[in-house]
Amino acid sequence: MRIIKNIFDSQRKHFEKNGRLRKLSPLFDAAETFFFIPGDVTQKGPHVRDSIDLKRFMSFVLAAIIPTLLWGIYNAGYHSFLASGVEATIIKSIIRGSYIVLPIVAVSYGVGFFWEIVFAVKRRHAISEGFLVTGILFPLTLPPTIPLWQVAAGISFGVVLGKEIFGGTGRNFLNPALTGRAFLFFAYPSKMSGDTVWTVVDKIDALTGATPLAISGLVGAGGKIESALTSAKYSFTTLFEGLYPGSIGETSALLCMIGAVFLVVTGIASYRIIAGGIIGVLATGFFLNFISGSNSLAWFSLNPFYHLVTGGFAFGITFMATDPVSAPGMDTSRWIYGFLIGVLTVLVRVFNPAYVEGTMLSILFMNALAPVIDHFVIGIRLGKRVPNV
Amino acid sequence: MIPVNVKVKNGYDLPVEGKPLCEVVTLEKPSHVALLPEHIPFVKPRLLVKIGDSVKVGTALFEDKRSPVIKFLSPGSGEIENIEFGPRRVISKIVIKLDSREEHVELEKLSQQEIEDIGQKELVGRIMKGGLWTLLRQLPFRDIADPGITAPSILVRMDNLEPFHPDPEIYLESKTDLFSFGMKVLNRLSDSVVVYTGSKNGYAIKQVGQYLTHKVSGSYPADDPGVVLFHTKKTANENQSWYINGQDVLLIADLLKNGRYPVERTVCVAGSMAKKRQHLHTRLGAPVSHIACGSSENNTRIIAGGVLTGYSVKSDSYLGFYETSLTILPKGGEPEFFGFARPGIDKSGYLNTFLSVFNKNPLKMDCSMHGENRGCINCSTCARVCPVDILPQFTMKAILADEIEEAAAHGLLDCVECGLCSYVCPSKIELGDIIKTARKKYYKECM
Numbered sequence: 001m002r003i004i005k006n007i008f009d010s011q012r013k014h015f016e017k018n019g020r021l022r023k024l025s026p027l028f029d030a031a032e033t034f035f036f037i038p039g040d041v042t043q044k045g046p047h048v049r050d051s052i053d054l055k056r057f058m059s060f061v062l063a064a065i066i067p068t069l070l071w072g073i074y075n076a077g078y079h080s081f082l083a084s085g086v087e088a089t090i091i092k093s094i095i096r097g098s099y100i101v102l103p104i105v106a107v108s109y110g111v112g113f114f115w116e117i118v119f120a121v122k123r124r125h126a127i128s129e130g131f132l133v134t135g136i137l138f139p140l141t142l143p144p145t146i147p148l149w150q151v152a153a154g155i156s157f158g159v160v161l162g163k164e165i166f167g168g169t170g171r172n173f174l175n176p177a178l179t180g181r182a183f184l185f186f187a188y189p190s191k192m193s194g195d196t197v198w199t200v201v202d203k204i205d206a207l208t209g210a211t212p213l214a215i216s217g218l219v220g221a222g223g224k225i226e227s228a229l230t231s232a233k234y235s236f237t238t239l240f241e242g243l244y245p246g247s248i249g250e251t252s253a254l255l256c257m258i259g260a261v262f263l264v265v266t267g268i269a270s271y272r273i274i275a276g277g278i279i280g281v282l283a284t285g286f287f288l289n290f291i292s293g294s295n296s297l298a299w300f301s302l303n304p305f306y307h308l309v310t311g312g313f314a315f316g317i318t319f320m321a322t323d324p325v326s327a328p329g330m331d332t333s334r335w336i337y338g339f340l341i342g343v344l345t346v347l348v349r350v351f352n353p354a355y356v357e358g359t360m361l362s363i364l365f366m367n368a369l370a371p372v373i374d375h376f377v378i379g380i381r382l383g384k385r386v387p388n389v
Numbered sequence: 390m391i392p393v394n395v396k397v398k399n400g401y402d403l404p405v406e407g408k409p410l411c412e413v414v415t416l417e418k419p420s421h422v423a424l425l426p427e428h429i430p431f432v433k434p435r436l437l438v439k440i441g442d443s444v445k446v447g448t449a450l451f452e453d454k455r456s457p458v459i460k461f462l463s464p465g466s467g468e469i470e471n472i473e474f475g476p477r478r479v480i481s482k483i484v485i486k487l488d489s490r491e492e493h494v495e496l497e498k499l500s501q502q503e504i505e506d507i508g509q510k511e512l513v514g515r516i517m518k519g520g521l522w523t524l525l526r527q528l529p530f531r532d533i534a535d536p537g538i539t540a541p542s543i544l545v546r547m548d549n550l551e552p553f554h555p556d557p558e559i560y561l562e563s564k565t566d567l568f569s570f571g572m573k574v575l576n577r578l579s580d581s582v583v584v585y586t587g588s589k590n591g592y593a594i595k596q597v598g599q600y601l602t603h604k605v606s607g608s609y610p611a612d613d614p615g616v617v618l619f620h621t622k623k624t625a626n627e628n629q630s631w632y633i634n635g636q637d638v639l640l641i642a643d644l645l646k647n648g649r650y651p652v653e654r655t656v657c658v659a660g661s662m663a664k665k666r667q668h669l670h671t672r673l674g675a676p677v678s679h680i681a682c683g684s685s686e687n688n689t690r691i692i693a694g695g696v697l698t699g700y701s702v703k704s705d706s707y708l709g710f711y712e713t714s715l716t717i718l719p720k721g722g723e724p725e726f727f728g729f730a731r732p733g734i735d736k737s738g739y740l741n742t743f744l745s746v747f748n749k750n751p752l753k754m755d756c757s758m759h760g761e762n763r764g765c766i767n768c769s770t771c772a773r774v775c776p777v778d779i780l781p782q783f784t785m786k787a788i789l790a791d792e793i794e795e796a797a798a799h800g801l802l803d804c805v806e807c808g809l810c811s812y813v814c815p816s817k818i819e820l821g822d823i824i825k826t827a828r829k830k831y832y833k834e835c836m
Contacts, residue, residue, distance in 0.1 A: 001726045033761060037728030040758040041721055045822040046697040046808035047690060048405065048718065050815075051736035051743060053760020055729035057768070057815045060742055128763055170764025170816070267740035267770075324768045329782060331769075378783065385778070386619075388529060388628045388802040 008032050026120035030127040058129040060268045064259035065136055065319060069105070071255050072248035073097035076144040079245045080200045100144045100200050101248055107148050109135040112155040119164045128169035130325070134158065137177035137319055140249025141312065141360070142184070143197040150188055154180040174367045175326045178316075178360055185360070193357075198245035211246050212239060212310045213349065213357060219298035226303060239309040249315060256314035269322035272331055273338035277317035280342020281307045288350060299350040307346055316359035317341060321366070328370040333377045341366050390602060394588065395620050397607030400776045401809055404737055405552050405696060406751035407660040407716070413559055415670040422465040422652075422674035423484040423707035424450055427475060428693075428700065429461070429523070431532045431832070434480050442469045447494030447520065447650035450483050459533060461710070462520030464652045464673040466492045482707065485674075498648040504573045512577050519644040521651075523710070524637040525578075527629060528615055529802040530832045534631045542581035544617055544632040545572075545600075547593045550609040551695035551807075553659035554714050557586070557593040559668045560636045560655040565596050568635075571642035572600050579631070583621070587612050593635075609697075610776050615805035619777040628802070636713060656680060656708065660696075660717040661753050662689045677715065678704045684717050690756050692716040697808035721755030728759070739770065739813040763816040771810035771820055777803045781810040781820045788827045801827060 008031075014021045015028040032038075033055070042049060074090065077097025081088035088096070112135045120127045138155050158180025163172040185192045195210040210218075212234045216225045229235070238244055242252025250256075263269035285304020292300030308314060321327060321341050328337050341362045348358025355361075426434040433454040438444060444467065449460040467488040475481040496519055499507065507515075513536050516522045525534035525543070534540065547557050561568065575582045585603035586593040594601060603621065605611050614632035622628070633641075636655060643651040652673045659666050664684040671680060677691060681704065684691075692699040693712040708715065725731075733743030736759075737752050745752060771781035779800040787796040804824050811821035 004726075005724075036724035036726055037757075037759060038761060039722040039724040040761075041690075041756045042758055045811040045819050045825075047692050047699065047701065047756050048403065048696050048737075048754045048812065049757070049759050049817070050739050050813050051733060051759045052738055052740055052813075052815045053729060053817065054763045054766070054815050055760065056742055057740075057766075059729055126761060126763070130766070168764060170766050266742050268742070325766050327767070329767045329769045329772070329780065374783075378780065381778075381780075382798050382800075385798075385800055385803070386622050386628075387625050387798075388800065389797045 004035050008035070023121050024117075026125070026127050027117055030120075033126075054129045057268060058132050060266055061133045061263065061319070062136060064262045064268075065133070065140070065249070067255045067258060068140060068249040068252060068315065069101075069136065071242060071252050072140060072144075073101045075243060075245075075251055076100045076200065076248060078243065079198075080144075083199045083201045101139070103148060104139045104142060104144075104146060104151050104248070105136065107151045108139040108155045111152040112138075112159045115156060115159045115164065119160075119168065123168070125168065130163075130169035131159070133319075133323075134163075134176045138180050140315070141177065141181045141247050143192065143246075144200050144248055145197045146184075146191060150184055150191060153187075154184040156180075157183040170325055173326055173371065174364060175320050175323050178320055178364055178367075181360060182364055198247075212244065216299065216302070216306075216310070216349075221295050221297055223298040224301070225298050226306065228298075229306075236306065236309065239306070247312060247315075250312040253309040253314035256318045260318040263318070263322065269318070270324070270327070270331075270334050272334035273322050273327060273341075274317055276335045276338025277313075277321060277342040277345075278308065278338075280339040281313065281346055282342075283339075284343045284346040288346070297350065304346075307349070311345075311349070311357050312359045313342075313345055316345075316363050320359075320363050326367040326370060328374040328377070330374055330377045330381070333370070333373040336373050336377075337366050337370055340369075390599070392585075392594075392601045392604045393621075395585070395603050395605045395611075395617060397605065397611035397616055397620060397776055399774055399778070400608035400611050400616075400807075401739055401774050401813070402550065402608040403552055403696070403754070403812075404745075404750075404752050405661075405754045407553065407663060407666060407718070408751070409553055409556075409657040409659040409663075409666040409668055411556060411558060411668070413655075413668045413670060414665075416675070416679065418487065419672065419675045419679045421470065421484055421486055421676060421707075422672055423482045423676075424461060424464060424674055425482055425707060425709045426451060426461070426480045428709040429533075429711070431455075431530070432459075432461075434461070436472065436480065436483075438463075438469050438483070440469050440472055443467065443488075444469060444485060445492040445494050446652060447496070449520070451480070453533070456533075456536075458514075458517050458536070459522055460517070460520055461523065462494075462650050464650075466490060484707075493649045496644075496648040496650075499645045501570060501573060504570075504577060504645070507577075509577055512574065515645060516574075516641060519641075519650060521637075521641050521644050524641060525631050525633050527631050528618060529628055529804075530828065531806075532832075535629075538629065540579040540629070540631040541627045542583050542618075542630045543575050543579045544614040544630060545575065545582065545584040545635060545638060546612060546614050546617075546632060547584065547586035547597065547635040548590050548612060549634075549695070550587060550612050551697055552609075553657055553716055554695060555636065555655050555657045555668055557590065557596070557635055559657075560639065561593065561596050564639055567639050567642045567646070568597060568600075570646055571638035574641055574645060575633070575638065583617070585612065585617055597635075607776075610805055610807040610809070613776070613805045613807060615803065616776045616807075619803050619805075634713075654708075654713055657714045658682065658684075658717070659714065660692070662717040662719050663715075673710070674707050677702055677706050677708060680708060680715055681717060688720045690718050690720050692718065696754075697812065698806060719753070719755040721757035723757075725757075725759075739774065740815075758817055760815070760817050762818065765816055765818055768815060770813045770815065774809040774813050776807060776809070777805060779804055779824075781824065785818065785820050785823050788823055793827065793831065796827060797831070801831065804828060 162179030
């Protein structure tokens with residue numbers, strides 16, 4: 001501790017007003033405050049302050065995401081071996097998965113951090129902790145086969161156009177990680193969708209599989225998606241646990257659920273958004289079940305609980321939708337926001353067979369609508385006050 | 390009368406260590422006392438004395454330029470030793486060196502019957518002449534009550550949940566008759582006198598039960614007059630209600646009953662760095678060092694008023710006109726190694742991110758910020774604690790965008806300046822200060 005303090009104390013002069021590296025002072029501050037919470041004391045207002053700060057806040061989100069990252073590593077490695085016909089051990093899968101996933105995470109953090117520093121230096125503000133979360137969320141939504149240059153392009157788009165041009169953390173209206181993913185999805189669809197992108201393979205003739213959503217989309221009218229999934233070895237339990245090819249971090253609904261409970265109990269994430277989303281999915285699913293006839297799309301008669309565990313819904317509603325910056329600020333709005341994300345997710349999946357993954361678009365769409373919901377909810381709330389002007 | 394229950398859902402009780410004990414010590418007479426005009430809100434003082442003048446207890450020291458009938462009286466008899474000015478010639482202190490004679494300016498006494506018979510104007514005049522009109526404060530700005538209007542209601546606050554304030558059990562002891570006298574006075578000033586106390590305060594409920602109109606349940610600041618008014622008001626007319634503290638009702642009663650300017654105050658000394666945490670009987674305007682009883686000055690902060698709404702004072706200063714508590718906390722300010730990653734069994738937290746959720750003991754808090762200023766992430770923690778249902782994060786943005794009308798619609802004037810929004814903010818935004826500054830600006834432009 002003393003050694004680290006001495007390092008910072010001896011280097012500080014370079015970053016101060018007349019130092020050689022004064023322009024990089026946000027970088028120095030970010031590094032220093034990572035190790036030491038600054039010893040500022042209250043100047044005005046209440047004399048004591050809560051011990052929480054944004055570092056703690058964001059590191060709790062990070063802690064909730066880590067299990068899905070670790071699972072993503074194992075899952076990617078396991079399926080990479082499986083595609084070549086080898087049933088690998090856990091250790092081998094993890095090593096193989098690390099080779100696949102960690103470079104993607106490293107590029108995301110590295111390039112994104114570069115942009116953070118550029119903007120912090122140019123705008124002379126501190127580097128915000130929000131990027132710690134964006135930088136890990138983004139790679140977890142990507143397929144493991146993604147080329148690294150696309151990771152760099154995506155995170156650049158997400159950080160710069162999704163966040164920094166609006167003024168940085170707290171001023172963006174879209175989730176930066178999802179903005180980056182949406183950019184990649186529409187700019188490079190061949191690397192973001194299809195049957196071959198979900199598993200890393202060495203040999204050309206290796207067997208790769210389609211994702212559950214893709215299989216579901218192929219089931220014809222009147223067919224049963226559940227049985228199609230089961231015959232492709234995607235049982236409900238498998239989908240819930242997450243040992244199947246898919247985006248790196250999105251496959252395990254179980255781990256997302258654990259993360260969600262952790263975030264809700266600690267008070268970091270709003271349970272209203274998550275509960276609203278689940279209710280929205282189930283309500284829409286049951287409604288479609290109710291109106292489905294014998295010749296309607298197979299999606300209509302799907303057990304709604306499948307919607308919760310397939311695709312990126314569990315991951316999106318837990319980690320993306322609950323991003324407080326792009327979510328609405330009122331409790332009532334959060335119910336509405338979550339609910340509509342759930343509804344839209346199912347509607348996109350059901351009515352748009354060309355694009356089966358609805359979570360990303362529905363969250364982005366609701367991000368854009370969040371201020372509108374807030375506007376009306378605040379209006380109602382202010383109307384109830386006894387005026388005092 | 391059966392008291393109405395008022396439930397306040399939001400709020401937060403700070404788990405701060407250093408509650409004063411329930412024993413009372415009577416302090417001996419200090420050598421100096423002082424009046425601090427700079428800590429009396431909104432007042433524009435015009436001096437009526439100069440250095441070297443000899444004064445009695447109750448001699449007017451300065452008056453309010455805005456309304457010269459409002460006078461501030463000397464808390465001691467002796468000689469004006471010093472008049473200190475702060476930046477921009479703000480009168481910061483009027484210091485009186487006490488003599489041993491302790492002469493009083495004698496005023497007329499009133500019996501209980503006379504209170505009933507005397508005209509309302511006359512009664513107001515007597516309280517003003519006695520220098521205690523200033524104890525009646527007017528919402529929403531907490532200015533001195535405007536004698537020109539009849540108060541829609543007067544709220545009498547018996548206790549204060551903010552850490553730390555004197556317990557009614559101490560100041561009310563053997564003074565319930567005086568309180569009844571004071572209630573008679575207040576009943577002459579307004580048709581509606583609301584006396585309330587926390588629902589857990591058994592002592593106050595027992596002692597003033599016959600006058601009690603409301604019982605308040607909830608966390609700090611549920612028993613702030615602004616919060617009680619917010620949760621009970623039906624129309625906008627009530628916004629200009631007045632309020633007074635329980636202890637101050639006793640002072641007004643004392644003044645009218647005995648015809649002398651009362652200078653006794655019950656004060657509490659608290660906080661983890663206080664040498665002795667206790668209640669004290671002392672004088673108005675007593676020196677801080679006299680009250681603090683030898684608490685260490687190194688790395689401590691002395692706060693007059695509560696830890697959330699008070700202001701910091703130096704040990705060579707004096708206790709202000711309105712303040713009845715002194716809280717002494719460690720100053721803090723040590724950089725904390727890996728502070729954000731610690732388990733935090735002893736760290737306070739409104740959100741459950743520290744292990745202190747399992748620790749029910751009061752925690753040792755200091756004056757550190759515990760983090761750096763960041764952009765608002767709209768987490769709405771501030772809206773969850775706000776006792777008067779303001780949305781501090783949206784109101785703050787409205788204020789910073791100069792949309793004062795919108796901020797007012799959000800309840801800018803309902804704000805009770807409790808400081809909880811600043812306290813809980815993970816981005817360390819000075820929400821409370823931004824709102825408070827906007828309220829001051831609003832006051833200046835509208836009054």
